[in-house]
Amino acid sequence: DADVTQTPRNRITKTGKRIMLECSQTKGHDRMYWYRQDPGLGLRLIYYSFDVKDINKGEISDGYSVSRQAQAKFSLSLESAIPNQTALYFCATSDGNRGLSNQPQHFGDGTRLSIL
Amino acid sequence: AQKITQTQPGMFVQEKEAVTLDCTYDTSDPSYGLFWYKQPSSGEMIFLIYQGSYDQQNATEGRYSLNFQKARKSANLVISASQLGDSAMYFCAMREARNNNAGNMLTFGGGTRLMVKP
Numbered sequence: 001d002a003d004v005t006q007t008p009r010n011r012i013t014k015t016g017k018r019i020m021l022e023c024s025q026t027k028g029h030d031r032m033y034w035y036r037q038d039p040g041l042g043l044r045l046i047y048y049s050f051d052v053k054d055i056n057k058g059e060i061s062d063g064y065s066v067s068r069q070a071q072a073k074f075s076l077s078l079e080s081a082i083p084n085q086t087a088l089y090f091c092a093t094s095d096g097n098r099g100l101s102n103q104p105q106h107f108g109d110g111t112r113l114s115i116l
Numbered sequence: 117a118q119k120i121t122q123t124q125p126g127m128f129v130q131e132k133e134a135v136t137l138d139c140t141y142d143t144s145d146p147s148y149g150l151f152w153y154k155q156p157s158s159g160e161m162i163f164l165i166y167q168g169s170y171d172q173q174n175a176t177e178g179r180y181s182l183n184f185q186k187a188r189k190s191a192n193l194v195i196s197a198s199q200l201g202d203s204a205m206y207f208c209a210m211r212e213a214r215n216n217n218a219g220n221m222l223t224f225g226g227g228t229r230l231m232v233k234p
Contacts, residue, residue, distance in 0.1 A: 033221075042120070042207055042224030043161075058221070088159060102168060104151055105222055107161035
């Protein structure tokens with residue numbers, strides 16, 4: 001079983017719809033992240049969370065919101081989806097207890113979101 | 117200014133040969149870490165190798181090694197004995213110490229698409 005699970009894996013929806021992408025992890029990490037990847041580009045950070053009570057905006061948070069329901073769950077919402085939010089979305093986790101360490105972020109398999 | 121620059125959008129390499137993927141970075145933080153990830157066509161992000169700014173030796177992990185030149189701010193990934201399964205996008209990313217309290221954030225480059233020819 002995957003350590004970081006994203007659902008759904010693929011989603012096609014229409015402009016104006018509310019969308020929720022979910023992420024759950026079994027790694028016991030306290031830090032969780034949401035990124036988006038546009039074709040031919042690297043990942044850009046949308047939101048990150050230290051723990052359930054600590055959520056922070058990343059580089060491109062406009063148009064998105066998040067909820068950290070539990071240590072293991074971090075969901076991303078698009079309140080009113082627009083076509084330029086079509087992208088590949090990744091959830092990631094890391095162990096925040098190790099400071100600046102060599103521990104990588106661990107990624108889910110991604111959610112391909114298409115907004116028509 | 118771009119923090120992570122990968123100047124090669126795409127590269128070809130012959131199977132069994134070595135290939136170097138370039139990565140240059142920009143930071144004023146003396147403490148940082150550099151990561152390389154592989155993204156196959158299926159889309160997942162796979163961690164390959166890490167280099168810390170204070171590491172005395174270049175990192176190695178199996179067929180992957182880093183050519184870390186701190187003064188030039190470059191951390192090029194070397195893949196030896198390329199295999200067909202190495203065909204993928206490769207991303208360089210940086211974590212700066214001053215971002216540690218900001219969540220261990222990673223900044224990614226734009227990636228290099230590697231294609232291994234049989």
